[in-house]
Amino acid sequence: MRLLILGGTWFLGRTLAEDALARGWRVTCFNRGRSGKDVPGVESVRGDRTSPSDVERLTGHGPWDAVVDTSVYEPPDATLTARTLRPVAGRYILVSTVSAYRNWPQQPVDESSPLWPSGRDARETDDDVAAMPVAHSYGTLKAGCEEAVQDTYGDSALVLRPGVVLGPYEYVGRLAALLGRAARGGRILAAGDPGQPIQPVDVRDLAAFLLDLAATGVGGVFNVAAPKGHATHGDLLDACVDVTGAPADLAWVDSDWLIEQDVRQWTEIPLWRTPPGTWAVDPSRAHDAGLVCRPLRDTVADTWRWLQTERPVPHERQAEHGMDEEKEARLLAAWDEELTRRR
Ligand SMILES: NC(=O)c1ccc[n+]([C@@H]2O[C@H](COP(=O)([O-])OP(=O)(O)OC[C@H]3O[C@@H](n4cnc5c(N)ncnc54)[C@H](OP(=O)(O)O)[C@@H]3O)[C@@H](O)[C@H]2O)c1
Known part of the structure; x- marks a missing residue:
């Protein structure tokens, strides 16, 4: 497998890079080289994901079986990478969040629950987005990123919506x-x-689940959380x-x-x-598809x-x-x- 990670030096991206290398995959990590260090063994490509020319230059390092996007927070940036990488990356795996659900954390959610209405051109600095509480704007923007990727990749898009992620390399604190x-x-x-x-999920279990799905080519949407009672x-x-x-x-x-x-x-x-609804995220689809949560x-x-x-x-x-x-x-x-x- 040839994998491209947009990010790759922090928390989830770093864990993904380590796990993918351990599986014997060829891994490319694309980031600005500002935060953290690339995992030894990856092919490192420096650039800014918001720059069309940097993303265009990245395509020269492909092709890849899949691109994993851990680092997108604004829909236009997702549109840029999805459209530019489409000819050189077979599948697009987006790490979204349960915050994309309009009713989380007030109500239980499963994958069919409604998302925040997303603005496909929305930016964090837009007046209406900046006026929202942070949890709302984060969810709205991530919902827009999902749409952007699904529009371009269709059935070859995989969207994971984790709840709280914990484990080594966590920078959130x-x-x-x-x-x-x-x-x-x-x-x-x-x-x-x-x-x-x-229902926190260990970052290593999230990474392993994501890479297993990448290898099998499964698309669709999955909540990623520990099962109730865990x-x-x-x-x-x-x-x-x-x-x-x-x-x-x-x-x-x-x-x-x-x-x-x-x-x-x-x-x-x-x-x-x-x-x-905080801890009422239904993760059964992911567990049926192979997610295993450690103690x-x-x-x-x-x-x-x-x-x-x-x-x-x-x-x-x-x-x-x-x-x-x-x-x-x-x-x-x-x-x-x-x-x-x-x-
Ligand atoms: N933590 C949780 O509990 C939780 C829960 C639900 C969902 N999530 C989701 O999980 C993901 C967390 O991913 P993560 O921890 O691996 O990483 P992340 O925080 O999203 O991204 C950081 C990585 O992206 C790179 N990066 C940032 N801006 C960039 C830019 N403009 N151009 C190129 N590279 C850039 C950074 O390197 P440089 O700075 O060096 O460029 C770094 O490698 C997020 O998508 C988050 O929404 C997290």
Whole structure:
């Protein structure tokens, strides 16, 4: 197999490159050389995916059986790469997101759920897009990227919609924030219900599933998430405490009370999110097609091991994740008072 990755130096792209090389595939990675390093063994092509002449130059390094696009966020950029690469790449595999669903995270979603209406020419900087909340604009733009790729590639397009992705090389900072907090030990503010099912997928399982589908030439659309019942929020935090080894107690605090205190869901407390559809993504189509999810504890342990040896690629989103120590202590003291008051 000959594979082109648009990106390839971060989180999912890097994992894909490593897995594809391990399968004996020929791998080309196209990026600007700004963030991260290419995996040794790939053919590296430098360029900007938003530049028509750079993408045209890239075609000279083909042909490929498939192109994997992990790095597109605006529909016109997807149109450019899909149209330019069509003659030299047999299939186009787009990594989208469950945020493309209009009703996620409010309602359960499967692949037939409606998407955000997408503007095929939309850019993040357009007035109407810039006025949207970030989750909405991200989903709208990704839905537009899906359309752009499907228009050009038809049945040879494969679209994956992951929920939350965790694992080694994560730059977003979700699991790093939880592990960093666990490593400090002491009394840890844990949000909501320890029995809440969660569905994060390990980046290596997502990559393996994507490459398996690339090899067989399957097209269509797949949600990619762990099956319901795979793990709970309590399992996640217990694993963080166990693998870091610091003496720590989890203090579970009611979600409603935390919301009243204006604690930011999803970022200040990573993976805590209360809308009822958050962890109701139907991944059965992907599991029927071969997605296998490793135990969440392995994801947590391997991410902690990786964080001991390498810093994540710097990224603006990292600063959003985790709670200030003083605020956590203040909230825990206030929660203790609240419990006394309720008794
Ligand atoms: N994290 C999650 O929980 C989650 C959940 C659902 C879906 N997703 C999706 O999963 C994907 C994550 O992919 P990822 O982590 O591998 O990478 P990514 O963050 O999308 O892309 C980063 C890669 O693309 C390259 N790149 C960025 N801008 C470029 C440009 N203008 N021209 C050429 N190359 C460019 C970067 O290298 P240079 O900067 O050096 O160019 C880097 O190699 C995204 O599509 C995201 O929407 C993530």
